[in-house]
Amino acid sequence: MTPNSPERSWPLWEVFTQGRDGEPHQHAGSVHATDAEHALQNARDVYARRNEAVNLWVVPSAAITASTPEDMGPFFDPANDKAYRHPQFYKVPKGVKVF
Secondary structure, three states, X not given: OOOOOHHHHOOEEEEEEEOOOOOOOEEEEEEEOOOHHHHHHHHHHHHOOOXXXXXXXXXXXXXXXXOOHHHHHHHXXXXXXXXXXXXXXXXXXXXXXXX
């Protein structure tokens, strides 16, 4: 892609891949595309060409809202005072397989 290529003006899409059925999707990278179908095709060509994925999600980058490093304190503080949510407070019943 050259600096003045038409692809530079195409929207950016974030790509999430699923390695096997039942596994969570993970962020794999980004592609430029004109629409969702085009983004799926580009994602397949770039991130699943060697059978690395069984499923793909593409999301317009502009649709993602994220916290910022400045939010670290006030935004995440409520979770720090809820120690009961941590797994060490729960006992695993007998017969349940732990992975």
